[in-house]
Amino acid sequence: MAAPMGRPVAAMPEKEEEDEKEQEAGFGSWEPSGAAPYGNFPQYSRFHPPEARIGLLPAGLLQQLFPAARAAATAPAPLLLGLDVGCNSGELSVALYRHLTAPPAAGTGPGPDLRLLCCDIDAGLVERARRACPFPGALSFVRLDIMDPAAREPALASFLARHGRRAFDLGFCMSLTMWVHLRHGDAGLRALLARLASLCRFLLVEPQPWRCYRAAARRLRRLGRRDFDHFGSLAIRGDMAQSVARILTGELGMELHSCFGTTPWDRSLLLFRATS
Template sequence: MSNSESVPHVDPGAAPYGNFPNYYSFNPPENRISLLPAELLHKLFRKPAESDSSTQPLLGLDVGCNTGDLSVALYNHLTEPHSKSSDVPVHFLCCDIDPDLITRARASNPFPDFISYATLDIMDSSAVRGPVNDFLQQFARSTFDIAFCMSVTMWIHLNYGDQGLVTFLGHLANLCDYLLVEPQPWKCYRSAARRLRKLGRQDFDHFHSLSIRGDMAENITQILTAEGAAKLIHIFGNTSWDRSLLLFKIQRHPC
């Protein structure tokens, strides 16, 4: 399979945020799911045997969920009986900038009581506050247990520049205790820019001025772990698209 997001037969000018309408026909969820241990949630959140077994729900945030196929696959994978976290209710909030993708995700949602979808630009802090805070407040919580940021960083980076990427990662880290990131490697940036040029379109606003470039998994790790803000605790290997899945534990320092 090709290792860049150059495969979709969609005019990329029409998908400037990576909002490809048929994403899962060329990158099926299984490519990523197969790298994640089914017991991930149990391993991260298991309680000591003697602790009270009250079932605080586990909360997940999926940023850039497209039509929700990966969100649902993650939900199934992490909650199915052999995962041993199935006794704990798990609730996901999944968001995407593209309202059409969210409409499709809602229409095919197999678990509407457990998976919620919202249209929002994660870079628009005032728009994010509403749905994210409303979701967290239902559970009297201020953060998610885990956030997923799968194949989204490049689109944020190309559309909002270096500072946008740094702000985005910082914002996500503030929202969760664990963060799973699948960064697109630099060669995908070149492919995305080449596609636009082939179509005679203007380059992404920021492509030529990005100074964060090269090894994107390493760059993103450095941004997240700067000043001890997060710790890289696991790399789950590489997908067939040569993308690594990086799990960070966010370190909260008392003020």
């Protein structure tokens, strides 16, 4: 098991300035007309490269979590299903797939058989992901607002039914919690985590720290846009990694399985496991 979560580090103004610069870099040459209100930065992977996250995840992670996923010499490994929420243009989804399905060591046979449903609210980013995906048979990219039950439930149920399943083995929620929190408030953050906890046997979460909330709100004001509706009224604030962990464990019945450390941009990668 990875090291436990460390003590929170006080946010520094210069770090918030770095967060703002990273957000601006995420637009690249695109015009930030909507100020990325959902975190839908066109060049997201340029300032948060997938390799920085993948490097924190151990080799053979799926085989550790699902011992039956180890391929035998005479039989294929059972199918595992994953859900990637907020996939942007798919670079991280592809990197996760490559890492998780790689054989843990030379001569150990093929890696796990994994299918990923990857969704994002931005239709343009989803289309880019579809066009660039090198594994179209294993990764499905769909435009989906995960906070819209009327759209969410049929899409998820259809994917699970195609594979004869009722739940996902592993879910990914990477740097999405802040955007849901800012747009849907405390109740929305809890609703997102509750739905993912009910859908996934394991859930990997990368919550944004509170200083990123301030940077996002300040950047919106600098662009002359209206502030996020819920920013001033959020009661869940401060150490967001601890808050997300508290909701998932104290309210939703999951347990913290591992903390894989923090990214270069100071975000924890937390893996939770369903207990029932």
